[in-house]
Amino acid sequence: MKETITILHTNDLHGHYEFALRQAAFIKKRKKELHAQNENVLLLDGGDHMDMSMNECLATEGYIHLDMLAATEYDAMAVGNNELLRLPKQKIRKLSSDSKVPWLLLNLEEPDGSSIGGTKETLILEKGEHLKIGLFSATDQFEDLYENKHGFRNRDTLSAIKAGVASLKENGANLIIFLSHLGYKADLEIAPQVSGEIDVIIGAHSHTVLQKPEVVSDVIIVQAGCYGQYVGELKLTVDIENKKVLNHSGHLNEISLEDECDPELKEVMEKGRLETESFLSEIIYQADDDISHEDLVRICSDSLKEFWGTDIGIMYGGGMTEGLKEGDVTKGTLLNICKSMHTPVIMTLNGEKITGLIKQSYMEEITSKKVYGSGFRPHGIPIGKIQFSGVSWDGHDDEISNILVNGEPIDLNKTYTIGTGTPFLYEEVCGYLSVEGNELIDLGKDIMIKDVLINYLKEQYNASKNKSTV
Structure with a gap:
């Protein structure tokens, strides 16, 4: 049959x-x-x-x-x-x-x-x-x-x-x-x-x-x-x-x-x-001036540092495609800029590795690496230059000096906690060699990096509105 x-x-x-x-x-x-x-x-x-x-x-x-x-x-x-x-x-x-x-x-x-x-x-x-x-x-x-x-x-x-x-x-x-x-x-x-x-x-x-x-x-x-x-x-x-x-x-x-x-x-x-139209129209933030792509990436690193309460925040340029224009910033605007679906994580790296990341952030062969999969949207976007929160230094390229972590000289042997995204757990994904040897401490269970940034900007927006009404 x-x-x-x-x-x-x-x-x-x-x-x-x-x-x-x-x-x-x-x-x-x-x-x-x-x-x-x-x-x-x-x-x-x-x-x-x-x-x-x-x-x-x-x-x-x-x-x-x-x-x-x-x-x-x-x-x-x-x-x-x-x-x-x-x-x-x-x-x-x-x-x-x-x-x-x-x-x-x-x-x-x-x-x-x-x-x-x-x-x-x-x-x-x-x-x-x-x-x-x-x-x-x-x-x-x-x-x-x-x-x-x-x-x-x-x-x-x-x-x-x-x-x-x-x-x-x-x-x-x-x-x-x-x-x-x-x-x-x-x-x-x-x-x-x-x-x-x-x-x-x-x-x-x-x-x-x-x-x-x-x-x-x-x-x-x-x-x-x-x-x-x-x-x-x-x-x-x-x-x-x-x-x-x-x-x-x-x-x-x-x-x-x-x-x-x-x-x-x-x-x-x-x-x-x-x-969807109703969902996207919510005003999240009000920008007094244009915010460049680099500055928005840095703001995102601030949001990750605050979200996890870590020593350092790190965000990579490929997590967003552009900056923000002056004026009202809606949820739709942010979601269209932040397409990647990455989970926020806490990981650890020592001071020597962090120093390496700073130097590598100036290397075009690393920052121009195109990334596919692992939640990146759009596919093939460069990983981009990383921005730090809680870290400052003098100089650039191979002339880096006076690295400070939250105002204190970096300790090359000390282990620091870092708030970042899942791509930075894997050297083969992000291309930054110094992430090798990191240890995952925790990851966001029900939240993405874009949510962390949106909530961070929303808190600032609401705080400024409350202040103006006082």
């Missing part, structure tokens, strides 16, 4: 709404065509649908994405790092519970071992008369980041996968699909270890454009790029009795901004953007 099914798949939208409007229109049209041919259809997303660097996502606390997924009628979605990393844990639990589209997550759990919020470890969907599709998802754990940030617990990914597959098969699944938010390289590595257990890996996370399916150890691997620019299409013929894929074919459908928009999703977007 044989059944055929067409899987439409997307991944890593990252809040690219204009493409999403067209992507949804294509999906609905293609589903209608396939149903007219009596084809079974399954619609899946590989995660990172949300992106808190997008104002609509931030303003609606992610709910615009729940509405988009429901309006497009997805059958299930993976949980990506943007759903996990950029939201407070309470919001992750709430959104995954409120979503009409199931969130799948197998390799992270609550401290008591239960599933996180409304996420499901596995899911079986029935399509056609005899096809029972077993679904699950695993996400990049970023080592122990989610354990430190949210208090979640990692499960061993491969062991969790094997246990999940066994459970699905025990419950009658005759086709097993893995929604992987691990990345293409990891998918290639894991395929030989799950051969005979998993039929299809629908990939995400690495934004890989696979124009045709790849087969590794009899596991079919697909991935549809990113940003809503493609919809993947994979057709399978399944031997129901032997639980085996007999043949497959697949390709990517390219989406263009010239394509038609989906009216239902357009309505969702218009509602969300009205909410």
